[in-house]
Amino acid sequence: MWIEVILSVPAEHTEDLSDALMEAGALSVAVEDEWADTDAEQPLYGEPGLEPTTNAWAQSRLVILVDPETGIDDMLDVACDAISMTVPAYETRKVEAQDWVRLTQSQFEPISITEHLWIVPTWHETEGNATRINLRLDPGLAFGTGSHPTTRLCLQWLSAELPKDATVLDYGCGSGILAIAAKKLGASKVIGTDIDPQAVQSAVDNASANDAAAQFVLPDGMSSGQYGVVVANILSNPLKLLAPALVGYVADGGHLVLSGILERQTNELIAAYAPYMPMHVWRADDGWICLVGQKTTSVN
Numbered sequence: 001m002w003i004e005v006i007l008s009v010p011a012e013h014t015e016d017l018s019d020a021l022m023e024a025g026a027l028s029v030a031v032e033d034e035w036a037d038t039d040a041e042q043p044l045y046g047e048p049g050l051e052p053t054t055n056a057w058a059q060s061r062l063v064i065l066v067d068p069e070t071g072i073d074d075m076l077d078v079a080c081d082a083i084s085m086t087v088p089a090y091e092t093r094k095v096e097a098q099d100w101v102r103l104t105q106s107q108f109e110p111i112s113i114t115e116h117l118w119i120v121p122t123w124h125e126t127e128g129n130a131t132r133i134n135l136r137l138d139p140g141l142a143f144g145t146g147s148h149p150t151t152r153l154c155l156q157w158l159s160a161e162l163p164k165d166a167t168v169l170d171y172g173c174g175s176g177i178l179a180i181a182a183k184k185l186g187a188s189k190v191i192g193t194d195i196d197p198q199a200v201q202s203a204v205d206n207a208s209a210n211d212a213a214a215q216f217v218l219p220d221g222m223s224s225g226q227y228g229v230v231v232a233n234i235l236s237n238p239l240k241l242l243a244p245a246l247v248g249y250v251a252d253g254g255h256l257v258l259s260g261i262l263e264r265q266t267n268e269l270i271a272a273y274a275p276y277m278p279m280h281v282w283r284a285d286d287g288w289i290c291l292v293g294q295k296t297t298s299v300n
């Protein structure tokens with residue numbers, strides 16, 4: 001018998017706390033992204049090169065496996081103290097002593113985005129016919145495993161609307177899932193960028209695992225090119241701040257696809273982009289919407 005300790009922390013502490021917990025005696029720490037629909041203020045980051053100023057809105061759920069002999073309060077005190085964080089409330093549950101890795105992995109099943117596009121964890125066999133595209137991705141620290149509606153909406157747009165041989169920029173690439181999907185769906189050239197170096201590395205690894213030729217760089221490494229499709233799944237505040245930059249990356253006649261927007265934020269986002277480009281709701285999913293616009297030659 002082992003014990004699982006489950007708690008939520010601001011996403012910005014996820015990595016440091018995971019490391020500190022392992023040092024303090026945890027057997028393993030699994031991280032689940034959890035974007036709650038709350039009224040908490042959203043992060044104000046968004047300008048290229050700027051670090052997040054607050055991350056109260058994005059929470060991660062940690063599932064920590066410990067030996068029953070481990071003093072849970074002591075372990076949490078030591079780990080939280082090491083990163084100067086208040087010990088959060090937690091729950092525990094008993095788990096049978098068995099192969100915990102397999103237990104964790106079994107919680108992540110292949111996800112169907114469309115009939116032809118699937119996200120398949122690497123420990124699953126791929127199935128299907130020649131027309132089925134299987135993206136091999138593992139849940140990890142970088143956001144983007146296809147289970148979140150905001151990612152799903154972008155993948156559905158790419159599946160349905162990506163122009164043949166388009167060039168694609170994935171702004172806020174996380175795991176690289178959108179860039180990799182775009183390449184597999186026929187994009188001619190794909191580049192992704194993210195302010196999080198760990199996300200960039202994870203995107204590089206995932207592209208390689210999928211045999212997808214895509215380039216990933218930090219925002220500082222972006223050149224000033226234009227793309228037939230720019231897709232950005234971030235959050236409404238960064239999307240507002242990034243409006244001129246993102247529109248600037250869209251080539252004449254190209255498409256801008258925005259996700260990470262709650263339904264109630266639709267009008268403010270459309271208004272924020274109105275001076276640059278008309279945007280409309282393409283599709284909604286579970287309280288989230290995807291905005292799409294096409295740049296005409298007369299709009300700059």
Ligand SMILES: C[S@@+](CC[C@H](N)C(=O)[O-])C[C@H]1O[C@@H](n2cnc3c(N)ncnc32)[C@H](O)[C@@H]1O
Nearest residue numbers: 046143144151172173174194195196199233234
């Ligand atoms: C919701 S995740 C999206 C990941 C993936 N594209 C997907 O659709 O699942 C948002 C990503 O945007 C990144 N991000 C946030 N602000 C950014 C900014 N100003 N510039 C570049 N990336 C940013 C975050 O680090 C995070 O990896």
